[in-house]
Amino acid sequence: MEELVDAIRTQLENGDLEGAFAAVEDLQPVDQAEVISLLDPKIGWPLLEKLPERADAFGDLEVDTQLAYAELLPRSSLASLISEMRSNERADLYNSIDESQRELLLPGMEKAQREDMRRLSSYAEGCAGALMSSDYALLDAKMNTIEALNALRRAAPNAETIYSAYVVDSQNNLIGVVSLRDLIRARGDELVSVLMNTNIITAQVDEDQEEVARLIERYDLMTLPIVNAMGQLVGIVTHDDALDVMVEEATDDIHKGAGLTSDVGTIKDAAIGLLYRKRILWLVLLVFGNLFSGAAIGVFEEIIAAHLVLVFFLPLLVGSGGNAGGQSATLMIRALATGEAELSDWLYLLGRELLVSLAIGVTLAAAVSVPGVIRGGPEVALVLALSMLAIVIIGCTIGMSLPFLLSKVNLDPASASAPLVTSICDATGVFIYLFIANQIMGVG
Amino acid sequence: MEELVDAIRTQLENGDLEGAFAAVEDLQPVDQAEVISLLDPKIGWPLLEKLPERADAFGDLEVDTQLAYAELLPRSSLASLISEMRSNERADLYNSIDESQRELLLPGMEKAQREDMRRLSSYAEGCAGALMSSDYALLDAKMNTIEALNALRRAAPNAETIYSAYVVDSQNNLIGVVSLRDLIRARGDELVSVLMNTNIITAQVDEDQEEVARLIERYDLMTLPIVNAMGQLVGIVTHDDALDVMVEEATDDIHKGAGLTSDVGTIKDAAIGLLYRKRILWLVLLVFGNLFSGAAIGVFEEIIAAHLVLVFFLPLLVGSGGNAGGQSATLMIRALATGEAELSDWLYLLGRELLVSLAIGVTLAAAVSVPGVIRGGPEVALVLALSMLAIVIIGCTIGMSLPFLLSKVNLDPASASAPLVTSICDATGVFIYLFIANQIMGVG
Structure with a gap:
């Protein structure tokens, strides 16, 4: 190039x-x-x-x-x-x-x-209103096929598409859609009012653009007519705009999952200051969030001093809870974003999550007890295994529930969950680990 | 419902x-x-x-x-x-x-x-071959407009679309595309060979489906013709399939970013065992990856024993490096996936990343020195600030480079980067922190 x-x-x-x-x-x-x-x-x-x-x-x-x-x-x-x-x-x-x-x-x-x-x-x-185009082709219900084709011929140079044409009444209310495919297959004297489809999928002009794109995806539409509250046709959104929205929204959700805020546009052209602002907010919040982990350590300072080997496994246990909880959050955020899961599914999904996290917890407990025995003996291994099991199950429960909770209070689940989940799981994990260690090993 | x-x-x-x-x-x-x-x-x-x-x-x-x-x-x-x-x-x-x-x-x-x-x-x-449909409409270059419209009328009941029709030669090589829009605007005696567009965007039948969807997105196509190595037309991919691919690939990348492997389909219907298998691989690998963090702690056990306050800030410093590096990785993975960034951009983007991470590092260093002074005094605050700066800059450099490296050796950057980056940043972070603490505070 x-x-x-x-x-x-x-x-x-x-x-x-x-x-x-x-x-x-x-x-x-x-x-x-x-x-x-x-x-x-x-x-x-x-x-x-x-x-x-x-x-x-x-x-x-x-x-x-x-x-x-x-x-x-x-x-x-x-x-x-x-x-x-x-x-x-x-x-x-x-x-x-x-x-x-x-x-x-x-x-x-x-x-x-x-x-x-x-x-x-x-x-x-x-x-939808900000996405739509007003360059659509209109037909009259009383036209016959030949008149309609002539009208589309005239509209062709300026219309966004002539493959779907819209029929409105005298109040500009949308009453039908007719496709060019149907028009060219029909006899010349058939009327638009007979040919047109009156069972129309539409979106309101103030509908969220992601929902508009989802309608176009679900129903394999080429164009989606946009109407106002009175049912009047005000524009159309086309398949290529829906595709752009889907890519943009997916990028947005991916970025939010990593604790990035505002949109930066093209990464190669974005100003350094903008990239900094996009990234710094959550990082600073996480610094202060992490102080809770530190506080949990402060509470159990004596058990650490007595058994320094516990520190060796601290990043591992804390990290595993955050990782497992982050997975749960990611699965739920995406399922909510694509419409695969709804708020009402929470209890059902929680039950399944408990089973999955139990299996994951047992596996990770077994994995961590090997280095635990080698580095610290059987007692340390027991502490590690029990802690891991508890941390994973609690982390997953928090991770899968938080997106639903944010959704419930009308916040975007993607904008906060992953970093928040990690931060909450970290602090919880530290506390659980040192609490269990304290119970089993004691200070003496 | x-x-x-x-x-x-x-x-x-x-x-x-x-x-x-x-x-x-x-x-x-x-x-x-x-x-x-x-x-x-x-x-x-x-x-x-x-x-x-x-x-x-x-x-x-x-x-x-x-x-x-x-x-x-x-x-x-x-x-x-x-x-x-x-x-x-x-x-x-x-x-x-x-x-x-x-x-x-x-x-x-x-x-x-x-x-x-x-x-x-x-x-x-x-x-592309697995995505494409063979229900496309063919026209002969020698047809005039009226003959072509009649042919499309006959094809309409079975063809995926008649809005784009394809023209092939006797060897079935794709030589032109003509749109129904152009056909109905043309005079009846105009020839398809004159009307057709010969400057055609195509994809090879073995092309990756994500690349196919990206072509449809970039060029706002309704259909993309698919050809084999000889240039023969073998199928078409339509805009609605491209949209499905984009959603599927985005979900895939989002899941990979959280260390999830195989696709599970619909989360509400997926078997518990499948969900477990999808999640466990990276979690187990990260357990063993995290042992490196533990090893770093083992090396500096004496300095920890001498200054137990260092443990208080351990999760914080380690987490910040992972978070900042994870952000860098996420930005690069998505930019590579959408085609916004290419392999050749690495050096340019690295330069920018160093500037951004310097700014982030200074901010986080300032943020962490406040609780550092309060909890441990000025010497601890200095250790924390210097460590934070080094950890963030190194974490971001690893985070932004790893996706390029994986891309370079033809691995999917999304499949490994985020969890790997976190794991590498964690171990590096522990080492840097305790090394700096050892230099400044000593064991005595």
Whole structure:
């Protein structure tokens, strides 16, 4: 890629626009955008302007790059570029900029488009409204197949898709969906009102974007119509947007599982300060959380002083509880996120978790008693085995329950569970270990 | 859902098939499948048979339920049900059953379909071939638009999609793709050879399914044609399959990040033994990995005996290194999985990681020195601060490098990194802490 961009840069600097165009014209818009983003906007603009799908390529650029272009372009070029963009990408751009920059975009746009952009950009990030496009194809219920096909032909250049077309009544209420597949199979005189499917899956405009993506996944949809509280059609979300949401949400959940907070975007481009802020919160909280482990040690200082061999196994026992509990939490968080498990399943899943953790605890108790005997003798081995069993079972119970508890109080289970679970299991583990040691071995 | 199923069960037991049908006919196939899966196959079959989209509903059932039906049905009913299924779901079913059960499926199927099923089921799980469908629409380059539309009309009942149609030469080499959108916009006498797009994104039949899904995501594709090494078209993968793969792979990576091995399927249905096996491997390995931490403690036993306060902070320091290193590993694993980072980016990202970890290390050092002074005085605080700084920087370096290293030797970075990183960071952390304590405080 970098060699290609270097070659194109040289061509553009030498005024060889045709040569540069030839090098990128067969690329897909998203690849063209990657090339454009590595060029200086001053030399990149003539190339971008020449691309047949320039609005798609422009829409695939990062917002910062889009703005660099917006500030450079003559007003008329900018207006026509913006008006060619997909409606949801246009709204995203509008949303990411401040008032003074908006002044750059608005003039030259048609009134209807401007209002549409304002409407789309008014929805809160993360909901269906912020994801949807307003470029859908509408049909009239009274049309016959030939009229409908002609209408779709006319809609084709601007609609996001013409493979699903929507039928609304005079109040703009969604009353039916008809697929192009059904239309081209039907006789010319069949009516849309007969062909259309009235049993429609929809989502509310304020629905969470993850739920929207899950509907598209469950029902294998190409597009999902979005309606407002009155049942009026306000937009559509397409399969490719659902895929992007799923990837984004999965990344988010994976990051949260490691105690990372805010989203950093692309890791290669994120500012150092942003990466630091994303990571530091939980690490600092865990430092103070870990003081509880220290406090537990303080309580049993005498037994440690009497049997220093106990310290040898401290990281091992504490770590095992955290690891096992972390596994339980991870399984539950993902099951809750994908809709596989629901709040009402808690008791049933807890019963199963107890059985699994008992088996795991017995295995780990057996494993740890071998080095226990070697390093400290049979009494130490007994302490280790009993502690391990108790720590694993309690760790797993905490780990599987905490995500449900957070869900119950409407917190995102992913945002806190794993680091919290580790921290709680650590402190509990230290206490259990030293308590059992104290009972069995005593200070004397 | 459970109430609905209870009502339907009662209706079916009382012979009220019409009533049961009325209750499910407006549901989507995947929801019908959920109802069916909760019924006894004996009473469920008449209902399933009556559904217009029964093959879709049957395809959405778990394989075990499909088999329960297969064993119950008369041979002719089974054959017609199987022949109506989507080709890739049919192949999945064929793949999940043993020889004797295959005997149940094969008779009654047409020869061409049988061969297609054998071919599709011959690809290794997890590659494009195992994901693809053979139900695509083919067009001839010499057709004009009207002929092409007629061909698609005929293909519509059986093809997975008619919105993208494929053009192959006499050797079955893929030479073009034409969209229904372009076809209905074109004049009737325009030729497919002129309309078709010859600049086609394809994937090889042995390509990893995650890479296939990533192509569909990057290029916003509805379908991706799959070719063999000779460039012959062998199948298509659709957007809904890509979405399923993305969810599955994300779940897999999340589970691996917590040290879980094999896939368990649905957590509510997984056998206890399977859950145990999925979880135990890494936990046992970590027990033995943790013995290195114990060994480090053994080396410095004298300094611990001399300054027991050091034990108080042991879980804290060790945990912080593991947490920070785990964050680094998680960020890199996900960036490698989504294609955001590549192997060649290692050095650049390492430089950035050193800066971030320095900032994190300084912050945590400051945080830990407060309780350090209170509990142990200024000398202990100094030991803690220096140890924390060193542990965090080294932990982050290990954490960010290990995924690259595993990738480099063609291992899945997600499968080992997080638990390994924690284990390595723990042992390193113990050693660093006690080494620094020994240098500064001494045994005397």
